Amino acid sequence: MSTENALTNKRIKNNNNSMLRKTFFFLLPSLVILLIFFIGPILMTFLFAFTNMSLTGAAAQNIEFVGFRNFVNMFQDPSFKSSFITTMVFLILSGIIGQQILGFLLAVLMQNKNKSFRKFVGGTVMAGWVTPEIIVAFTFVSFLHDGGTLNQFIGWFGFEPVSWLFTFPMVSVVVANIWKGSALSMLMFQSALDNIPDSVNEAAKIDGANRFQRMMRITIPMIKNTIFTNLVIITLGTLGVFTLIYTMTGGGPAKATSTLPIFMYEQAFVNYQLGYGTAISLVILVIGIVISLLYIKLLKTED
Amino acid sequence: MRNNKTEQIIPYAILSIIAILFIVPLLWVVFASFDGNATQVIKIPEKFTLDNYVSVITSSTNQRAFMIGLLLSGGQTILVVILSLLAAYPLSRFPLKNKQKFMLTILFMTSLPITAIMVPVYQLFLFLNLQDSLFGTLLFLTASQLPFGIWITKNFIDGVPTDLEEAAWIDGASLLVGLRKVVAPLMIPGIFTVSIFVFIGSWGNFFVPYILLQSPGKLPASVTIYQFFGQYGYAAYGQLAAYSILYMMPTFILYYFAQNHMSKGFTMGGAAKG
Numbered sequence: 001m002s003t004e005n006a007l008t009n010k011r012i013k014n015n016n017n018s019m020l021r022k023t024f025f026f027l028l029p030s031l032v033i034l035l036i037f038f039i040g041p042i043l044m045t046f047l048f049a050f051t052n053m054s055l056t057g058a059a060a061q062n063i064e065f066v067g068f069r070n071f072v073n074m075f076q077d078p079s080f081k082s083s084f085i086t087t088m089v090f091l092i093l094s095g096i097i098g099q100q101i102l103g104f105l106l107a108v109l110m111q112n113k114n115k116s117f118r119k120f121v122g123g124t125v126m127a128g129w130v131t132p133e134i135i136v137a138f139t140f141v142s143f144l145h146d147g148g149t150l151n152q153f154i155g156w157f158g159f160e161p162v163s164w165l166f167t168f169p170m171v172s173v174v175v176a177n178i179w180k181g182s183a184l185s186m187l188m189f190q191s192a193l194d195n196i197p198d199s200v201n202e203a204a205k206i207d208g209a210n211r212f213q214r215m216m217r218i219t220i221p222m223i224k225n226t227i228f229t230n231l232v233i234i235t236l237g238t239l240g241v242f243t244l245i246y247t248m249t250g251g252g253p254a255k256a257t258s259t260l261p262i263f264m265y266e267q268a269f270v271n272y273q274l275g276y277g278t279a280i281s282l283v284i285l286v287i288g289i290v291i292s293l294l295y296i297k298l299l300k301t302e303d
Numbered sequence: 304m305r306n307n308k309t310e311q312i313i314p315y316a317i318l319s320i321i322a323i324l325f326i327v328p329l330l331w332v333v334f335a336s337f338d339g340n341a342t343q344v345i346k347i348p349e350k351f352t353l354d355n356y357v358s359v360i361t362s363s364t365n366q367r368a369f370m371i372g373l374l375l376s377g378g379q380t381i382l383v384v385i386l387s388l389l390a391a392y393p394l395s396r397f398p399l400k401n402k403q404k405f406m407l408t409i410l411f412m413t414s415l416p417i418t419a420i421m422v423p424v425y426q427l428f429l430f431l432n433l434q435d436s437l438f439g440t441l442l443f444l445t446a447s448q449l450p451f452g453i454w455i456t457k458n459f460i461d462g463v464p465t466d467l468e469e470a471a472w473i474d475g476a477s478l479l480v481g482l483r484k485v486v487a488p489l490m491i492p493g494i495f496t497v498s499i500f501v502f503i504g505s506w507g508n509f510f511v512p513y514i515l516l517q518s519p520g521k522l523p524a525s526v527t528i529y530q531f532f533g534q535y536g537y538a539a540y541g542q543l544a545a546y547s548i549l550y551m552m553p554t555f556i557l558y559y560f561a562q563n564h565m566s567k568g569f570t571m572g573g574a575a576k577g
Contacts, residue, residue, distance in 0.1 A: 026390060036446070038420075038450075236414035
């Protein structure tokens with residue numbers, strides 16, 4: 001009786017597997033679109049970064065391979081160096097420190113709070129995330145303007161108005177980016193914290209662990225997968241921020257906020273040096289790939 | 304006891320301050336949009352008016368930009384949802400050999416900065432003669448969000464028990480019918496999640512249409528609002544605010560209706576293990 005059952009089960013399983021084999025074709029449309037419009041441009045980045053491609057002039061007609069010339073030019077270009085440093089500062093301050101820590105703080109503080117209060121606070125943070133980047137830019141340009149709300153506010157305490165966007169351009173775009181992006185970290189940490197069973201924390205409490213010990217020894221190790229995933233997403237997302245900075249400061253003043261995407265845009269679409277622009281994109285892409293692979297590796301070895 | 308009470312109040316205080324900091328910049332937009340004499344400073348309108356909205360809405364250029372935006376974002380959302388459902392299904396059900404590697408690649412593509420490939424994408428569009436084409440832009444936007452769609456959709460399909468579709472097959476249903484009539488209805492929350500995220504991302508996307516489209520008549524709202532800001536931004540704060548509110552509306556409404564379905568989409572962490 002039982003062998004018969006096992007046989008039937010096996011037959012059903014084989015049947016189902018041959019049925020599912022056909023589902024392979026379901027992958028095709030996605031694969032084709034991804035190959036042409038996603039993988040294709042990535043491969044082109046690696047190829048065109050070594051050409052003198054241009055939108056105007058003689059190089060627009062005849063594309064030539066120029067070896068590492070774009071890269072030699074790039075590493076000798078002081079604008080590239082400053083742009084690289086600007087990118088790292090923006091990434092670390094707004095993404096890795098700002099969004100990640102604020103998101104985590106929000107998630108921890110909101111645990112076990114009054115439900116409508118949670119909803120209200122969460123809603124205000126989500127509003128930043130839902131607001132399109134370009135509106136975030138306008139809003140902060142007005143907020144930080146010489147005659148804007150922030151200067152009015154500090155005026156109440158007797159401070160002189162500050163031209164925030166000119167005096168502290170990096171701080172301005174960092175704050176705007178934290179305002180825009182912290183919700184994602186908050187949601188990810190909230191869902192990770194909700195998955196920690198209460199019993200774990202209760203047991204630690206009985207054993208006499210204080211709040212800080214419970215955080216360091218239990219909470220953080222238990223949500224480390226979320227921390228890594230969050231880091232990957234934030235790092236790569238922040239690396240690609242263009243609209244917010246472009247519309248807030250245009251990369252200025254005096255290139256103070258000219259991150260690599262802005263620099264790339266200027267070289268490729270303002271100076272029409274597509275080859276050089278692509279070489280800069282390759283740098284962004286390679287930084288992204290390295291960081292992403294590093295985190296994915298960490299994520300796998302930590303298990 | 305006193306100590307305990309302070310300890311309870313502090314988180315509420317910190318959270319309230321954060322909430323205020325988050326809401327003040329947006330309140331300016333709301334107030335200014337109803338203000339006949341809006342400035343950069345947040346203030347309750349002395350002279351409440353709808354004129355700002357009327358002048359933005361009645362402009363045919365703005366109407367056109369909104370329609371194009373809806374077309375691009377709506378089309379992209381539908382394409383991503385359908386393609387993701389199809390692709391995620393075998394990834395969830397069929398014991399593919401290199402599934403884990405494939406899913407890690409998808410995760411990797413999910414977070415790859417699209418900005419980094421815009422220069423070669425522009426070259427590709429020149430090459431394929433697709434520059435200034437709405438359809439080409441739609442296809443690229445779809446590709447850019449497809450990895451995300453596949454990733455989230457796979458997580459949701461994993462949560463749907465296989466017994467139901469197997470029962471449907473025994474009753475003679477085909478794979479596609481099983482997917483459409485059995486699996487898809489059970490993952491409405493997942494479809495909502497993907498749709499909302501894709502639509503919000505697309506509606507707010509400025510860089511892609513800014514690079515790929517040139518004709519003024521083809522630009523979606525995200526680009527025209529930038530031009531509006533450049534031309535009138537420093538003169539007509541009220542109109543800019545009203546334009547911003549109208550432009551933000553679709554994403555806020557969608558988010559409001561979908562928020563209950565969304566939290567499930569964020570359990571991304573462990574799923575990387577395939």
